[in-house]
Amino acid sequence: MRVPVTALQPPIHAWAAEHNAETHASALIGQVRAVTAVKQALNSAGRYAHGFIVTPAGLRTYDVLKELQQQQRWQHAQLFDWVYLANPKSAHEPICVNLPAGTASEFLTELWAILEAPVEARQASLKELQAKVSTPRITAYLAQIAELSFADLPGNELATIIVEHQDEEEFVLCDRVTEASLFGSIRLQSVQGTISSDLHLIEAGALLKANGGVLAIDAEELLSQPGLWRKLKYILKTSQFHWPQPGDANIAAFYQPEPVPIQIKILLLGDRDIYAQLRELDRDFDNLFPYLCDFSAHYPLSTLPLKPYFDYLAYVQHEADVLPLQADAIPLVLKFASRLSDYQTELSLDTIALMQFLREANVIATAAQDQAISGQHLARVLEQRQQRDGYIAELSRRSILEGQVYIETQGAVVGQINGLTVVTAGGSEFGEPSRITATVHYGDGDIIDIDRKSELSGNIHTKGVMILSAYIANVFARNETMALSATIVFEQSYHEVDGDSASLAELCCLLSALAEAPIQQGLAITGAVDQFGQVQAIGAVNEKIEGFYELCAARGLTGQQGVIIPAANLSQLNLEPHVIAAVERGEFTVYAVKHLNEALELLTQADQKGLYEKIEQRLRELQPQEPSPSVWQRWFGS
Structure with missing residues (x-):
């Protein structure tokens, strides 16, 4: 399915139209689940009624606690x-x-x-x-x-x-x-x-200063100090503080x-991993901390109205202490928030990231002696960030353009495909194509993963290759052994390959080699695949699309180039404006597929049935034939 231009990003301008000047700044927008849990903990008396607050990245804990305290106090003790x-x-x-x-x-x-x-x-x-x-x-x-x-x-x-x-x-x-x-x-x-x-x-x-009230403790800091957790547990169990x-x-x-007699409410602050470790390793933890207060990193528009999110943005703007936002700046803030969340129907609640974004724009606006932050200022921030963070990506792209890394973006080749990967290096994360090749030869049906043989393959990637073997065996060798074996490899890859997001590309590449059907090199593909050929979602879809687009744009767009992604990732599309503009002009295309067959037809420009018939014909030709019986065998039956 060709993805329409309107699906390449969330309806940002429609969202921005709901913005108005009447906002009530709040740090607790979108946190109904967590706030309810905190209130339940604060309404509970006794020494076995404390809470654990899951704090996602970017949450300003002090602001959250301050607003919570205005809404709810612990009524079961006295200062x-x-x-x-x-x-x-x-x-x-x-x-x-x-x-x-x-x-x-x-x-x-x-x-x-x-x-x-x-x-x-x-x-x-x-x-x-x-x-x-x-x-x-x-x-x-x-x-x-x-x-x-x-x-x-x-x-x-x-x-x-x-x-x-x-x-x-x-x-x-x-x-x-x-x-x-x-x-x-x-x-x-x-x-x-x-x-x-x-x-x-x-x-x-802090324990005595908060006695009679509520004490919030950083769980990671607490557990990093030997003996402090056991001492805190003893105090909570006995309600007595003994001086060392x-x-x-x-x-x-x-x-x-x-x-000192202790009557206190404890709220531990930490991430979900620490919570899981405490539950697993300490048998007293569930008794002492029965309340899980799970703060969210995202604001889901599929279940919540948009308008309260502007109250959250008002809080962010106030804490950032920046110039007011012009109307044309709102769409860019919303797009940035949506991009952080990785979903079209969700907006980020990463307060620190949003504050940094606005403060960078404020510096530009102040330098220009403007009285408000405009969309142009925010766009300039994004350009500066790309300039700062894009050095490694530029070096990687240059190596392809100069031919040091061989990647084709035009023509058609048998057994060669452009997979889409995400590279993390030197603090930068970017998408780039990776050439995958496959060859076939007479054998017993094995698929040899060269990366695994050379110990450059992670466990998840190895699992993906085994799924490919299962699919091919299920389709072509259900009743008899295959007379062909194959090898597959990520070319010019000198570090460990892991993840299953290239399994769809690898399977298409293998089938191309088996059918001797050329693959269009102007198309790159990403996606995981199961044993039945169903295409499954992958991560970092926007970075992968943009990485291949930048390479094609540097070489010159032909109108025949594009990417194939899982249909399950459509809800995560949030591409940069210049990529969307190229799609709108017909210079670049994004396709979404649900099954392997759809991807094969796009890549080979051939009918899937015809491809499979070619593979079956080739297998029949290579299948060993029973020799004709000799005269001696006909006479004596042996």
Whole structure:
């Protein structure tokens, strides 16, 4: 099927027509599944109700957490200020007390005044303070020091504030995870040669700062530090935080503050691989983290309306801090977002990539002293990126144009075909054709993959070649062995070949060699194939098409050149404007096929039935004939 021009990219201009000035910036557009899961986790109480947030590339975690906190708070705990007070009974075991959020400083000022006052004059102040701060821990402590003075308290310090909340706290994010940053630490001091610690040397980590609220932790950072995951698990299971011994284990400096009771909601942040590893390797993980909050990298227009996506773009534009977008810039932003997603019906939610795109355009617009970002500025960004990233692709194309790598784009050749591959080298990824050849010879039906024999073939490619063997055996050798064998190879390939996206090209090439039918060299092909000849989808279809187009354009378009792709990849087409323009002018063609037979007819310009009859005739001619019986055999039957 010849692919119509309108199918080569999504309906960008129709989408852009829905844009209007009334937008409400939001980082959570298209994340209904994940937001619902987070809310379910925040609505659940108990120590076995934490969540794991899958964070795709480009997600700005802090922005997402900030907006989530505005929508939903954890209602099953209360924020307190946490203070350590001198223990009248032990200088090495300070007492932990909790106070209503934001009252720690005022409480310590009043406590200081009480201790300075004579014992007989304290009762009224003690009752007033106890009525103001009525937590059980404070009540117990005030009873202990009711008749004590400063001289009766050990050490040189009365108290230290560990955590104090000034305002309503947002989610606490711990993205640089160390033992000190997560759990806090107790430092040491040397006084006249004696190593010791004191109240002011106790420092809280993110866990205590978020106590009573929500703590988000980077899972990869957490797991990269030995022992931290096990320690966190223990705290979550026991709801108690015990301070480690300060300093090195070899230093005899006993200082053990009272444990802090923990009531907290943990949200781990990481990719799906880390989530899978934790589930597989830790039997406690599913119990502690039952809520999977799966943030999406794409906005599916097949199931969601387009208009909310403009609210997301408003958020991106605000965070990028760029000039406003003109109307003609919207289609290019949408095309860029669609290209990132690899699907015509999806738009990317990669915030960082979109911000970079707009900021590059903002630099160009600012340099031109324009007041807004136009489509011309965005087009210039794409040109600059192609210029920056295209050096390796240009070198590769030059080697073909100069004849160092042999690739034909005109004429017809038996047993030779242009497959489409994607090359990743030096940080660049681009499509280019790869010449595949096949030869046949008298044998027992084996297909020899030269790349595999020379150990240049990956497992998936080897599987693809075995599927080719199965297809040919099923069609031509179902009832008797084939008298022909074949060899197939990627010519001038000196690195490992892997993947099955060339299996359709290899099968067409083999059938061309068997039928002695020339293949049009102006057509390149990509696609996987199954044992029944059905053509299956492949990846990077746009890069592959554009790579072959650039080679043909450099040599001069003839109108007979084009590419053959799987019909299953039509929903991923999103080609560059100059390629679409060439297709529209009839200088280049894109075909979509569902079955091997369609591809064969395009490549050989011959009927598939006729090709198969030629192959069968050739096989019959080479089939060994039974010798005529001799006279002796006729007489004696042997």
